[in-house]
Amino acid sequence: MLVSTLRFISRGWVSSFYIKPRFHFTFYGFGWVKPFGEAGTYALFAVMAVAALMVTIGLLYRAAITLFFLTFSYAELMDKTTYLNHYYFVSIVAFLLILVPAGRYFSVDARLWPQSKVDYVPGWCINIFKLQLVLVYFFAGLSKLNYDWLIAAVPLRIWLPANSQLWLVGGLLTQLWVAYVFSWFGFLFDLLIGFFLLNDRYRGWAYLFVLIFHLSTGWFFKIGMFPYIMIFVTLVFFSTETHLKILKAIGRLFGAKLQNVAPDKTYQLPSAAKEIVTAVLVLHFVLQVIVPFRYLMYPGKLYWTEEGYRFSWRVMLMEKGGTAFFHVKDPQTGKRAEVINSEYLTSFQETQMSTQPDMILQYAHFLADVYRKKGLQNPVVTAESYVTLNGSGSRLFIDTTVNLAAQQETLFGHNKWIRPFKDNK
Amino acid sequence: MQSCKKSGADSGSNNNSFDRKGLLSNVSTNIILPAYTSFQTSVNTFNAAIVAFNAAPDATKLTAAQNAFIALYKQWQWTSLYDFGPASQANFRVNINTFPTDVTQINANIASGTYNPNLLANLAAKGLPALDYLLFGVGADNNAILVQYTTDSQAANRKTYLATLTTEVKTRTDAIVSAWNGSYKATFLSADGTDVGSSLGQMVNQLVYDEEILKNFEIGIPAGVQSMGTTYPTKVEAYYSKISLQLALQHLQAMQNLYLGKDGLGLDDYVAKVNAKYSDGRLLNDAIKAQFVIAQTKLQALSDPLSDNITTNNAAVVAAYTELQKLTVMLKTDMTSSLGILITFVDNDGD
Numbered sequence: 197m198l199v200s201t202l203r204f205i206s207r208g209w210v211s212s213f214y215i216k217p218r219f220h221f222t223f224y225g226f227g228w229v230k231p232f233g234e235a236g237t238y239a240l241f242a243v244m245a246v247a248a249l250m251v252t253i254g255l256l257y258r259a260a261i262t263l264f265f266l267t268f269s270y271a272e273l274m275d276k277t278t279y280l281n282h283y284y285f286v287s288i289v290a291f292l293l294i295l296v297p298a299g300r301y302f303s304v305d306a307r308l309w310p311q312s313k314v315d316y317v318p319g320w321c322i323n324i325f326k327l328q329l330v331l332v333y334f335f336a337g338l339s340k341l342n343y344d345w346l347i348a349a350v351p352l353r354i355w356l357p358a359n360s361q362l363w364l365v366g367g368l369l370t371q372l373w374v375a376y377v378f379s380w381f382g383f384l385f386d387l388l389i390g391f392f393l394l395n396d397r398y399r400g401w402a403y404l405f406v407l408i409f410h411l412s413t414g415w416f417f418k419i420g421m422f423p424y425i426m427i428f429v430t431l432v433f434f435s436t437e438t439h440l441k442i443l444k445a446i447g448r449l450f451g452a453k454l455q456n457v458a459p460d461k462t463y464q465l466p467s468a469a470k471e472i473v474t475a476v477l478v479l480h481f482v483l484q485v486i487v488p489f490r491y492l493m494y495p496g497k498l499y500w501t502e503e504g505y506r507f508s509w510r511v512m513l514m515e516k517g518g519t520a521f522f523h524v525k526d527p528q529t530g531k532r533a534e535v536i537n538s539e540y541l542t543s544f545q546e547t548q549m550s551t552q553p554d555m556i557l558q559y560a561h562f563l564a565d566v567y568r569k570k571g572l573q574n575p576v577v578t579a580e581s582y583v584t585l586n587g588s589g590s591r592l593f594i595d596t597t598v599n600l601a602a603q604q605e606t607l608f609g610h611n612k613w614i615r616p617f618k619d620n621k
Numbered sequence: 622m623q624s625c626k627k628s629g630a631d632s633g634s635n636n637n638s639f640d641r642k643g644l645l646s647n648v649s650t651n652i653i654l655p656a657y658t659s660f661q662t663s664v665n666t667f668n669a670a671i672v673a674f675n676a677a678p679d680a681t682k683l684t685a686a687q688n689a690f691i692a693l694y695k696q697w698q699w700t701s702l703y704d705f706g707p708a709s710q711a712n713f714r715v716n717i718n719t720f721p722t723d724v725t726q727i728n729a730n731i732a733s734g735t736y737n738p739n740l741l742a743n744l745a746a747k748g749l750p751a752l753d754y755l756l757f758g759v760g761a762d763n764n765a766i767l768v769q770y771t772t773d774s775q776a777a778n779r780k781t782y783l784a785t786l787t788t789e790v791k792t793r794t795d796a797i798v799s800a801w802n803g804s805y806k807a808t809f810l811s812a813d814g815t816d817v818g819s820s821l822g823q824m825v826n827q828l829v830y831d832e833e834i835l836k837n838f839e840i841g842i843p844a845g846v847q848s849m850g851t852t853y854p855t856k857v858e859a860y861y862s863k864i865s866l867q868l869a870l871q872h873l874q875a876m877q878n879l880y881l882g883k884d885g886l887g888l889d890d891y892v893a894k895v896n897a898k899y900s901d902g903r904l905l906n907d908a909i910k911a912q913f914v915i916a917q918t919k920l921q922a923l924s925d926p927l928s929d930n931i932t933t934n935n936a937a938v939v940a941a942y943t944e945l946q947k948l949t950v951m952l953k954t955d956m957t958s959s960l961g962i963l964i965t966f967v968d969n970d971g972d
Binding site for chain 1: 638639641642813814815816817837841846847848849850895897898899900901905946949950951953954955957958959960961962963964965
């Protein structure tokens with residue numbers, strides 16, 4: 197995460213994503229999460245980086261990981277535009293890490309406070325991570341169980357040929373049968389890998405597949421740190437012996453030796469904390485299982501309406517693009533103006549907004565505010581937006597007759613003003 | 622469980638291999654480089670005309686300069702699309718063609734005799750739009766214009782300013798042509814992927830961006846589309862020389878030319894190869910080609926000066942705008958989505 201945060205800062209993304217935009221698409225209920233101005237936001241990221249460094253070396257572990265979790269989650273909550281499943285994953289892992297004593301062995305803390313050192317932890321400290329990973333992989337696989345992915349091989353049949361210039365494999369990527377192989381392999385890999393990783397006999401082979409899968413997706417697609425995060429986090433499935441070997445190797449690099457100071461000391465949660473931690477973990481995992489299914493509450497095609505799409509491990513699942521034109525009408529004069537989105541949104545925000553209805557609604561409310569400040573009394577805001585999904589060809593996305601300024605933002609409500617996918621005439 | 626209905630249209634092709642290198646080679650050799658070279662030639666002709674005019678301003682030389690300017694502005698329409706690589710690094714497009722021009726700023730520069738080309742405030746006081754004003758707008762007719770360069774109190778400063786702006790256009794153009802003839806062409810050919818930094822990615826993004834300039838700034842804003850019907854006829858491109866519509870038509874033709882790859886490999890071939898479909902079942906390539914023609918027809922129904930049309934025949938101007946808007950969607954959404962190209966001007970991770 198230290199690498200990721202430094203990379204984020206060095207690419208100028210703190211500025212382009214959080215400082216430059218004049219408007220942010222905050223999450224429902226989190227409208228109070230705002231950037232702190234230029235200096236403040238950089239400070240937030242600096243704290244994040246320092247916290248990540250401290251966690252890595254194991255200094256003041258609990259404080260550091262809590263700080264990292266808070267700063268990282270805050271940054272992600274600032275704008276839906278930058279939502280990525282792997283950022284969600286990092287937040288979850290950071291949260292789980294707060295609950296475990298990861299700073300008690302092979303860490304600076306263990307050096308400074310040897311009496312806090314433990315050699316053994318209860319099984320749940322490791323198993324919650326295994327469970328989380330199994331859920332992530334499994335749901336990612338489950339989300340691929342649909343016609344588009346398996347039978348039509350979209351979006352891979354669009355994305356793979358776009359990489360035809362790659363060394364050695366480029367020519368293969370343009371073949372349709374390869375898109376099918378990748379689609380089915382991706383589906384089966386995601387669905388089953390968690391279970392193979394749990395099994396002692398197959399773990400080694402499973403991890404080889406993990407490496408191949410993540411390295412190749414990292415090569416073909418622009419998905420940032422995700423493959424590398426997964427490669428390293430998946431190591432949690434390996435046995436204690438393996439981990440000790442890894443730690444010894446790292447130790448040699450720094451000239452440190454692994455010590456078994458307290459062979460009989462096992463970490464124990466204080467009994468007051470036990471109940472709370474149990475409750476928190478139970479709640480967390482119940483949510484992890486339920487949340488990806490919430491899309492069932494809504495009518496319509498999930499990929500189109502995106503109601504229930506986020507936070508469900510739907511990773512790299514669809515090719516969707518759109519262009520949205522907004523009109524503001526003055527009901528008193530009947531005259532209307534088309535908005536130039538680039539005046540208010542960055543191109544990244546505009547791209548993300550044009551295919552996600554909740555963001556379209558938020559932007560419409562923002563525009564209504566802008567025009568109210570200009571003196572319009574009851575601005576009517578409509579969206580003429582065209583979206584293409586998995587090669588369908590662009591079609592109207594939102595009902596152009598609905599005044600979005602008057603529509604409510606809700607957490608679980610269905611947005612009736614999204615036009616059905618097939619109704620394109 | 623999940624949706625069991627399909628989303629996309631069937632893409633029948635089993636082999637989606639397309640010669641992107643060939644496309645880049647064709648476009649750079651047969652479209653981009655000739656466009657820059659022709660522009661450079663026009664700039665040189667124009668520069669010579671200005672030098673002659675400044676040496677001894679008279680009616681004949683004024684007309685010669687004006688004609689050279691019109692040819693130059695038309696040639697610009699074939700050059701503005703390629704604002705990536707050297708052009709992007711030099712902010713070529715905004716330095717050559719920020720319009721509408723700021724007459725107040727121009728006159729302030731002339732009166733003070735100082736001009737800093739790097740000032741942001743001067744972006745709207747330089748380039749072709751400023752030259753448009755200086756050659757066609759400083760007087761009600763050519764006689765009145767001539768006076769501004771002969772007997773007017775500011776005549777000397779004005780001539781200097783005219784020369785300075787012309788030289789600036791020439792210098793910037795020469796730099797771009799050199800860069801393309803130098804190492805950039807090779808760079809362009811080697812980045813043959815479809816990612817954000819690739820040549821195709823940049824080229825498509827700039828094509829879309831430029832089309833939106835045509836749609837919004839040359840037609841839409843002046844026609845009142847963004848302002849509740851209040852029109853701004855003076856905001857058209859080439860307001861003073863009154864060739865706005867001719868320029869718009871040239872601009873559209875240039876975009877169509879790029880899309881078709883002239884006579885060789887172009888985006889049309891790529892879109893056809895991947896068998897992309899439009900929402901009404903037609904091949905996307907056919908839909909795009911047809912839309913270029915429709916937009917052209919709507920524009921041809923208008924006449925210069927466009928600024929007058931905007932007032933007297935606003936509905937027809939808005940009709941042209943609507944067709945340009947449909948073209949925007951086809952290029953910005955349908956075409957890019959079918960080729961796996963991202964519309965973005967910034968780097969970011971995907972998911």
